[in-house]
Amino acid sequence: MMSSEREPDRAQAVAVDFQPVKFTSSWREEALARICELRALTGSLRFREGLDAEAAKLLTDAETELAHAHQAAQRRRIGGALTGAAVQRVHAHLDAAEVLVLRAAPLGYVRGQTAALVVYIRRHLLPSDPRCQSAEKVLEAEGIGVRATDVPAGGDATPRTAVGTRRGRGSAAAAPAGARQMSPVDRERLVAAVQGSMAEARNEQMRVRSFRNLLLIFAGVLLVLATGVCVIGVAAPEKLPVCFHPVQVAQSQAQTRRIVCPTRESALPAQADVDDVVADTVDPWDVPLIEFLGLLAAAVATATALRKVRGTSTPYSLPAALALLKLPLGALTALLGLILMRGNFVPGLSALDSSAQIIGWAVVFGYAQQAFTQVVDRKAQDLLEDVGGAEQREKPAAAAPQRQ
Incomplete structure (x- = not known):
């Protein structure tokens, strides 16, 4: 009789009102999928036999947290992309x-x-953390044996608990004969460790976001x-010249002086100012040409450097x-490098002979911004x-005493 009364409720829960909603962030889609899965799990737990009042209250609170997470996942604000408030709120409610x-x-x-x-x-708490050690016990x-090699090297920072499909449902093997049953104290220790790992996972995301x-x-x-x-270079080019005046010696031993700029050249008479x-x-x-060439060189350097940066x-x-x-930095380093050369800051490179050389050095200085951003890349x-x-964070600290 009980099962026949529950069947209509189950059939009604299957009906979903699909509405066309545009989401541009993959984390929102993943959060909504997790919300649906958690709602299905809480609904199934309510149908188990022997559900006491305390467990029913916890499931009701879980559904409330899911409602908050669903509301936060559907709200899109421009400021939330920088502050990360939406991401943190959704993950915090899902974790709860x-x-x-x-x-x-x-x-x-x-x-x-x-x-x-x-x-x-293991992915989010250090092996020396007491909470991680308690979970291991x-x-x-x-x-149940879990090999350390089963832990991904740098997996998804989005929290996953026992109900997450990416945790590998059914990954726990059956306990051998003679293993004691889990006690409520063991459950609390395990849940406390999961809470700590969830908090650390959110902190990892906060560090990346900041x-x-x-x-x-x-x-x-x-x-x-x-x-x-x-703009200054376009409005008043004489205020910010990127020009050189090399002295060339012809075969007749007569010195010829010129003014060489990125786009034009002109002779410099002996008595002229x-x-x-x-x-x-x-x-x-x-100036726009020099900055554009520096930006192009920086773009090439960026494409080369990104091959070492793994995705996240x-x-x-x-x-x-x-x-x-790196793009605006390359434009500025190209211009500043030529200005330093014009001011005889670099010995032997104070007088470029042609416009082609000026353009070539602008490309070199634009690419050289990579030397300043290597620390940022690391x-x-x-x-x-x-x-x-x-586990990777603790390995260097553990290996340090051995090298001494």
């Missing part, structure tokens, strides 16, 4: 819902997911500076932020490796 489900689920269900939970904990008590925002801020500042210098001839030779397109499953793209930083790579790589 998953923890509540673990507390409300029967011990047999949690015991079956122990191996998958420990794999997730629970796993050993259950008689570094991404810092790169975007500096890229914006450099873009404004490069644009301002370009250098500044006047430079003002007549410069062109409004000189976080909602924040560090490689794109690095590329945006920092970005370290942050990406830290996402889901708790």
Whole structure:
């Protein structure tokens, strides 16, 4: 009688009102999929026999958290892309819902997911962390073996608990005969470790986001500076000349002086004033041309450097932020490098002989910005490796005493 009354409710839950909603972020689609899965799990747990009032209350609270997560995932704000408030809110509510489900689920269900939970904990908590060690002890008590090689090197930073499909449902093997049953204390230890790993996973995303925002801020500042210098070069080219006056010795031993600019050249008479001839030779397109060539060289350098940066499953793209930083920096280094050469800062390169040489050195200086951004590239790579790589973070510290 009970099962016949529940069948209509199940059939009604299958009906979904699909509405055309445009999402441009993959993390939103993933969050909505996880919400649907968690709602299905909470609904199935309500149908189990012997559901007490405390477990029912936990499942109700989990459904409330899922409602908050669903609302946050559907709201799109421009400022949320920089602050990360939407991502953090959705993940925080999903993590809370998953923890509540673990507390409300029967011990047999949690015991079956122990191996998958420990794999997730290993990815985000250091092996020396007491919470990780406590989870390992629970796993050993259950008689289930999980190899360290099963842990991904740098997996998805999005939290996954026992209900997540990417955890590998059914990955926990059956315990051998004689293994004791999981106690409520073991469940609390395991849930506490999962909570800590979820918090660390969110912190990993926060570190990536803050570094991404810092790169975007500096890229914006450099873009404004490069644009301002370009405007000055167009409006008053004589104020910012990128010209040289080499002295050439002909076969007749007569010295010939010229003014060489990126786009034009002119002779420099013996009695003429250098500044006047430079003002007549410069062109409004000189500075924009130099910055454009520096930007092109920086783009080539960026494409070459990105081959060493691995992708990330976080909602924040560090490689794109690095590329945006290097482009205006290349334009500025090309111009500043030629200005330093014009001021005899580089011995032996104070007088370029032709416009082609000026253009060539602009490309060289634009590509040379890679030397200034190598430290930034290494920092970005370290942050990406830290996402889901708790064991890799502890290896250098453990190996240091052995080398001494």
